[in-house]
Amino acid sequence: MRQEITELLPSLRRFAYSLSGSAADADDLLQNTVERLLSRPRPDDADITRWAFRVCRNVWIDECRARKVRREATEHPELSxxxxxxxxxxxxxxxxxxxxxxxxxxxxxxxxxxxxxxxxxxxxxxxxxxxxxxxxxxxxxxxxxxxxxxxxxxxxxxxxxxx
CATH class of the missing domain: 1.10.10.10 (Winged helix-like DNA-binding domain superfamily/Winged helix DNA-binding domain)
Structure with a gap:
């Protein structure tokens, strides 16, 4: 499973960037996603790609909710x-x-x-x-x-x- 996740990293990072709008936030989101993927068992008969993207999206939603509670503004630096x-x-x-x-x-x-x-x-x-x-x-x-x-x-x- 680690090899499959490794192969998905570029795609997951692009998705994370599209959600966050920030390279730094995308890297943090990707790290949190990979941590969650590796710490939880893969659902039976789940397609690894779909599962990974869903986990990434859910991690992003969790982070947005946490930011809203803390009332932190999200910066959107230009693509560098x-x-x-x-x-x-x-x-x-x-x-x-x-x-x-x-x-x-x-x-x-x-x-x-x-x-x-x-x-x-x-x-x-x-x-x-x-x-x-x-x-x-x-x-x-x-x-x-x-x-x-x-x-x-x-x-x-x-x-x-x-x-």
Whole structure:
């Protein structure tokens, strides 16, 4: 099981980043997720990928609730990691990543989770439905709304998502 979890780490980290919007918070979320995965027995006949993503989501929800109780504000620093490019190309790429990241952060959490799991992680609608414990139709409608909102937000001359 440890080998399977190790192979999932890059995908889980991307998902954690999509939830938290912060590289530092994503790393903390990933660590807490792995700790929980390793400390609890794997459910019988559970797909390791779906189980790991569900645990990550549940850990994130727990952390959000704890922050709300403590009334701590969450910071959303700009994405600072990436490939090194030459001059203008690097600046243009960083600006586009920041635009997409900002647009994603303005989506409601349920839409952000769906678009991350489907578009970024490449999971099927059914897998996402299982991870989030919602019907497949709900996944499809939230994804459609999220894509529409991102499309509007990323249209030339648009700076924010209208909700």
């Amino acid at each position: 990691e990436g490939q090194v490019f030459d001059g203008d190309k690097q600046v243009a790429n960083e600006m586009e990543v920041n635009r997409v990241d900002q647009a994603m952060s303005q989506l409601p959490e349920d839409q952000r989770q769906i678009i991350s799991l489907v578009a970024v992680q490449g999971l099927s609608y059914q897998a996402v439905a299982d991870i989030l414990s919602v019907p497949k139709g709900t996944v499809m409608s939230r994804l459609a709304r999220a894509r529409g909102a991102l499309s509007e937000a990323l249209a030339p001359g648009t700076t924010r998502i209208e909700q």
